Amino acid sequence: MEQIDVLILGAGVAGLGAALRCREMNRRAVILEARDSAGGLLDNFVIDGFRFDHAVHLSFAKEPKVREIFDRTPYLTHPADSTCFDQGTWFKHPVQNNLVPLPAQEKVALIESFLGRRDTMDEDNYENWLRHQYGDAIAERYPLRYTRKYWASEAARLSTTWIGDRMRRAQLDEILYGAFTDDTPNHYYTKEMRYPVEGGYKAFIQPLIAEAEIRLGRKVVRIDPRQRVVRCANGDEIQYGQLVSTLPLPVITTLLEDVPAAVSEAARNLVASSIDLVSVGFRRNVVRDLWFYIYDEDILASRAYAPSIKSPNNAPPGCSSLQFEAYSRGPQSQFDADTLKENTAYALQKMGIGTADDILFIDHRHVPYGNVIFDIGMEDHREIVRRHLLELGIASRGRFGEWDYLWSNQSLLSGYHWPEAL
Ligand SMILES: Cc1cc2nc3c(=O)[nH]c(=O)nc-3n(C[C@H](O)[C@H](O)[C@H](O)COP(=O)(O)OP(=O)(O)OC[C@H]3O[C@@H](n4cnc5c(N)ncnc54)[C@H](O)[C@@H]3O)c2cc1C
Numbered sequence: 001m002e003q004i005d006v007l008i009l010g011a012g013v014a015g016l017g018a019a020l021r022c023r024e025m026n027r028r029a030v031i032l033e034a035r036d037s038a039g040g041l042l043d044n045f046v047i048d049g050f051r052f053d054h055a056v057h058l059s060f061a062k063e064p065k066v067r068e069i070f071d072r073t074p075y076l077t078h079p080a081d082s083t084c085f086d087q088g089t090w091f092k093h094p095v096q097n098n099l100v101p102l103p104a105q106e107k108v109a110l111i112e113s114f115l116g117r118r119d120t121m122d123e124d125n126y127e128n129w130l131r132h133q134y135g136d137a138i139a140e141r142y143p144l145r146y147t148r149k150y151w152a153s154e155a156a157r158l159s160t161t162w163i164g165d166r167m168r169r170a171q172l173d174e175i176l177y178g179a180f181t182d183d184t185p186n187h188y189y190t191k192e193m194r195y196p197v198e199g200g201y202k203a204f205i206q207p208l209i210a211e212a213e214i215r216l217g218r219k220v221v222r223i224d225p226r227q228r229v230v231r232c233a234n235g236d237e238i239q240y241g242q243l244v245s246t247l248p249l250p251v252i253t254t255l256l257e258d259v260p261a262a263v264s265e266a267a268r269n270l271v272a273s274s275i276d277l278v279s280v281g282f283r284r285n286v287v288r289d290l291w292f293y294i295y296d297e298d299i300l301a302s303r304a305y306a307p308s309i310k311s312p313n314n315a316p317p318g319c320s321s322l323q324f325e326a327y328s329r330g331p332q333s334q335f336d337a338d339t340l341k342e343n344t345a346y347a348l349q350k351m352g353i354g355t356a357d358d359i360l361f362i363d364h365r366h367v368p369y370g371n372v373i374f375d376i377g378m379e380d381h382r383e384i385v386r387r388h389l390l391e392l393g394i395a396s397r398g399r400f401g402e403w404d405y406l407w408s409n410q411s412l413l414s415g416y417h418w419p420e421a422l
Contacts, residue, residue, distance in 0.1 A: 038216065060080075082291045092178075224257050
């Protein structure tokens with residue numbers, strides 16, 4: 001049987017970061033990847049000269065180690081400007097700080113509710129956090145609805161541990177200012193977003209792909225941690241000195257032998273969102289915003305971005321493109337492909353972006369693991385699974401191996417730091 005010093009499962013950015021560390025330690029590492037190309041969530045696809053990433057991807061990495069890799073690729077920079085669409089009206093993001101397009105009566109009602117907001121939270125959950133931050137009226141009109149779409153979950157069942165700087169805290173002066181003028185400052189958590197000139201987001205990690213030993217089309221189907229043997233769907237069997245996995249925690253627990261019932265049960269409680277990507281190619285330039293959030297319930301997607309604005313090289317000359325993201329709880333989609341495509345054409349019309357005549361194609365594909373969902377109590381279940389893997393000597397890294405809300409730079413470093421995790 002073949003023997004490999006460090007065997008890495010998954011050729012996403014975390015697996016590639018782990019392989020980089022092995023090269024620096026002069027240890028031989030082989031990556032097994034189920035798909036027929038590397039990159040994981042950072043991979044992309046091309047249709048008739050239009051390139052699409054897997055959901056919006058822009059880099060705001062600050063870490064020197066990551067910048068040293070990403071900055072080898074020529075890139076464009078974009079201001080972090082985005083917009084929101086709700087019932088026929090476009091707002092600057094975040095909507096609560098940019099209420100100016102609303103009729104005066106509605107603004108007054110929302111601001112009154114903000115002034116009367118709760119001082120304390122009875123119970124720490126995301127719904128209470130939103131009501132406490134923004135007041136009932138703003139919370140109910142915007143983020144509570146958006147949560148149902150983006151997290152495919154009621155806010156009351158989510159914790160607040162993931163929020164960090166992802167949500168703008170509400171301040172009276174900002175809300176008032178944005179109710180009077182559209183000349184409001186951008187408070188997004190990063191000012192500048194970077195994107196490769198060519199080759200999609202994946203171009204940032206191409207140097208890591210080029211240097212790693214990757215075996216594509218190797219879906220791992222069984223792991224025997226006592227014999228230290230990994231088996232692939234094609235029959236390959238490899239014995240490892242050290243195993244680094246970037247597979248989702250609920251997946252790896254189904255591949256391991258002799259998993260205690262409590263660990264399997266904990267893993268079943270870990271839920272991520274899956275994403276339906278609906279990608280649209282237009283025969284002319286119809287797009288305006290780098291990305292935008294969609295609140296309307298009759299539009300299934302909760303967000304869309306413009307690959308052709310990220311880089312003009314993502315679309316043929318004179319053309320433009322958008323990719324819509326619709327979310328489901330768990331790895332199976334709640335939608336069917338035809339409905340999504342029809343609904344996207346409807347959304348384009350409703351939002352005043354484009355008509356059927358502008359559309360060259362609408363493509364659909366599904367990504368089973370998108371964002372870790374922070375259900376209340378998730379951390380306890382995650383801890384049980386992570387502890388079990390540690391006991392088996394497996395370094396579980398990356399967004400789904402750590403089961404955390406990691407950006408691509410953080411996932412890279414998560415993989416890179418696998419020795420410290422053991
Ligand atoms: C909607 C969305 C938007 C995002 N936007 C940004 C952004 O703007 N900026 C940013 O920096 N980050 C962004 N991210 C985060 C970024 O995508 C992740 O942090 C990163 O790609 C995760 O990398 P990973 O290697 O941990 O996981 P993955 O990329 O999922 O890699 C895991 C790999 O394991 C493989 N695999 C799975 N099962 C098996 C098996 N049985 N056998 C072998 N291989 C297997 C998979 O095919 C995959 O290639 C976004 C993520 C999402 C979902």
